[in-house]
Amino acid sequence: MCREIFDSYVANLKTEQQFNKDTGKWELKNPWAVKKDAQFFEDCYAVIKQSGLPFDGKHITLTQRGVTFDYVAYKNKMLQVYPDSEIDVELVYSGDSFAFEKENGHVTYKHVFNNPFQHKEQDIIGGYCIIKNKRGEFITLLSTEEMEKARRVAKTQSIWKAWLPEMYKKTVIKKAVKFHFDDIYTVMEDEDNKDYDLEKIDEPADKPELPEALKNAILEAPDYNALKAIYRREYNNLSSASLKADFVQLSTMRKQELANASL
Numbered sequence: 733m734c735r736e737i738f739d740s741y742v743a744n745l746k747t748e749q750q751f752n753k754d755t756g757k758w759e760l761k762n763p764w765a766v767k768k769d770a771q772f773f774e775d776c777y778a779v780i781k782q783s784g785l786p787f788d789g790k791h792i793t794l795t796q797r798g799v800t801f802d803y804v805a806y807k808n809k810m811l812q813v814y815p816d817s818e819i820d821v822e823l824v825y826s827g828d829s830f831a832f833e834k835e836n837g838h839v840t841y842k843h844v845f846n847n848p849f850q851h852k853e854q855d856i857i858g859g860y861c862i863i864k865n866k867r868g869e870f871i872t873l874l875s876t877e878e879m880e881k882a883r884r885v886a887k888t889q890s891i892w893k894a895w896l897p898e899m900y901k902k903t904v905i906k907k908a909v910k911f912h913f914d915d916i917y918t919v920m921e922d923e924d925n926k927d928y929d930l931e932k933i934d935e936p937a938d939k940p941e942l943p944e945a946l947k948n949a950i951l952e953a954p955d956y957n958a959l960k961a962i963y964r965r966e967y968n969n970l971s972s973a974s975l976k977a978d979f980v981q982l983s984t985m986r987k988q989e990l991a992n993a994s995l
Contacts, residue, residue, distance in 0.1 A: 734786050735777070741789040742773050754954050763992045764796040782919045785809055795888065796992075797926045803902035806909060806920070810863065813916050817865040821901045826855040832862075832871055839869040853896050861908035872908035879903045884941070884978075885928050889985055893951050940971070942978050950982050956990055959983060 745765040749758045760766065779799045780787050791805040803821055810817050824830050827846035832839065839862055859879060861872045882903045883892050892899050906924070909917050946966060953959040963983060970976045 734780075737789060738777055738780070738787045741787070742794070745794065765794075768796070779919060779923050783809070783923075784812060795927070797887070799923045800888075800927060801920050801924060802898060803905050806902065806905045806917070809917065809920065810865075810909070810913065814865040814867065817863060819864075819905075820862045821859070821905050823856050823859045823897055823900055825851045826857050828857075830860070832860075832873075834869070834871065837869060839864065839871050841871065856897070856900065859900050859904040861904045863908060863912065867912070870908060870912045872904060872911065874904050874907060876900075882928065887985070888927050889947075889982060890951060890989060893948075940975055942970075942975060942982070946979075947982065950979075950986050953986055953990070956987065959986055959990070 742765070745762045746760075748761045750761040751757075752759050773794075776794055776799050777787075780792060783792075783799075783801070785792060785801075785805060785808055791802045791808065793800055793802075807819050807821065810819055822843060824843065825846070825848075829844040829846070830842070832841035834840075841860075841862060843860075856876055858873065858875045860874070861870075863870045879900045883889075883899070886892055886899075906921070910921065914921070946962075949962055950959065953962060963979075967976065967979060970979055
């Protein structure tokens with residue numbers, strides 16, 4: 733059944749269309765999938781089998797770089813190996829009250845949500861992952877600044893922009909299992925790392941970043957001409973070589989996305 737679901741998912745990737753408001757035409761949603769040969773998809777299926785998780789096309793999906801797992805897939809892997817596990821992955825927002833203790837190996841914590849139905853992405857101040865099973869009780873905490881390190885080196889900027897809270901949660905649980913359960917996540921970790929430029933992972937936290945408005949303008953550029961106009965207008969105004977490098981990298985990513993969409 734897993735193979736049937738996978739084959740149906742791949743067929744849909746190759747044929748699914750979306751309406752382009754700029755051109756007034758329907759076009760392929762995933763043009764990269766059409767260019768991949770049969771071996772690429774066989775290799776992806778082999779990775780999924782090695783992970784031990786059933787393919788669902790929702791929490792385990794494909795990109796042009798290979799297989800990607802969301803934070804729920806990471807939770808499912810833990811429950812598969814340690815069914816007794818208690819797992820809590822959550823984000824903390826400005827105004828929330830959060831406290832934890834670890835005494836004699838036992839983790840206790842309290843998270844009080846402040847106005848949970850008014851939460852906004854810009855109000856996220858951190859995240860945590862708590863895992864309890866027969867191997868022990870563990871808590872991992874990451875500030876927004878630490879989670880942004882992963883975002884900065886990601887090759888999937890459009891996904892981060894569209895699904896920021898989910899990607900933050902994935903970053904937290906990945907950090908937790910890397911430290912405490914790396915032996916059961918080797919396949920998933922190796923595959924997921926294809927989506928990150930690991931050579932830049934240790935860049936200092938105070939490295940200057942592109943203004944959010946400029947990032948959004950690049951990621952939302954509707955076509956190559958608009959992207960080119962942003963380049964001409966903004967590039968020479970950037971104050972450092974690192975900012976210019978980030979600008980070029982993000983612009984190149986968007987240019988490739990637009991090129992793929994036009995095929």
